[in-house]
Amino acid sequence: MPMTPQELIQNLGDLPPLPQVATRVIRLSANADTSSDDLQAIIGTDQALSAQLLKVANSAMFGRVREVTTLTQAILTLGFSAARSVVLAASVKNLFSRGPAGVQERLLWEHALVTGLTGSSFCQAVDHPAAEEAFLAGLMHDIGKCVLSLKFPEGYSALLRRIQGEETEGLRLELDAFGFDHAMVGEALLRAWNIGDSIQSVVRWHHNPAQSPVEHQKIVALVALGNQVATDLQVGLDMPDALTRATHEALDILRLDDKTYQEYRTAALEALERDKGLIAEF
Structure with a gap:
């Protein structure tokens, strides 16, 4: 009898750890009263x-003259939003190094990072409130590949x-x-971790957005x-044309015409260019 994704996760043995810091940061992001001190405490x-x-705060990207030596200085240097993104990325990255090391694992990680950053940019473009959640979902959308x-x-x-x-x-x-x-497989892993339903939906349905639960279809x-943008940039292992159907479904859900999509895409690429120093640090 064939194994189910749930049985695969149960029998994995070396189950990757739950990224608890990431989930705590997501909860902080949902609280309008969150402060830098709260983030520093985590x-x-x-x-x-x-x-x-x-390391990121001291990188050339931020042009610091004096060395950043404390978390308080680091958060001030990066800014609250960028600091959260660094924390989320760093807490998830170790999941991509569980399998045999090599070019494929590096490409999977770079693809995840670019997808997360770009998905977050699209969130901001359409005024969707869950930009940090989209970033984490993008980081984890292909986590099932790591398990396999x-x-x-x-x-x-x-x-x-x-x-x-x-x-x-x-x-x-x-x-x-x-x-x-x-x-x-990714959905089964996130369910075992008790990660939120919306991120589970992204992981399960990112190739078929129209089939996702209505309440999660936008994210x-x-x-x-x-x-799609990460794949267009040839970051990762997939070919761009392989995602055409998913992209059309996404545009229909968001009610975006091609002109508006291209404007948002250009803005996302510009943000990605600004973040390239951040990407290099991972």
């Missing part, structure tokens, strides 16, 4: 995150090489090979557009 509980934040790589290192690595050279979605190849795809659509 970051201060994790030495690795603290070090990453200081961890569970089936040789078989999935070979399958990813096939996906990289074909102008079709890899979902069908995954279904044929394993009986489930990375979106199903799914926004991250799907981020996924």
Whole structure:
């Protein structure tokens, strides 16, 4: 009898840890009264995150003359929003290093980071209130690929090489090979972690936004557009034409015509250019 995604997660053994800091930051983001002190209190509980934040704050991107040595200085240097983004990215990145190290894992991570940043930009463009949530959802939209790589290192690595050279979605190849795809596996992992329903929906339906629950369709659509932009930039393993259907569905959900989409896309690319120093630090 074929294994289900839930059984795969239950039997994984080396289950990646729940990114608790990320979920705490998301909860903070939903609170209008959140302060820099609140963010500092969360970051201060994790030495690795603290070090990453200081590293980014001292990078050439911010042109500091004096070295940033404290979390307070780092948050002031980066700004509250950028500091939150660094924390979310750093807390999720380790999930992408659980499988065999190599070019594929690096490409998956870079694709996740660009998708998250771009999805967040689209959120801001349409005045959707969940920009930080979209960033985290974008970071995690392909997390199922990491699980498949961890569970089936040789078989999935070979399958990813096939996906990289074909102008079709890899979902069908995954279904044929394993009986489930990375979106199903990612949803099962996030459910095991008790991550919020909206992020679960993004992970499950980013290739099929129109099939997502109505209450989550906008954020799914926004991250799907981020996924398309990342793929257009050849960041990742998929071919751009493989996402055409998902992008059309996303535009329909958001009621965006092509002219408006291109304007938002240009703004997202400009934001990405500003963030390239941040991306380089990861």
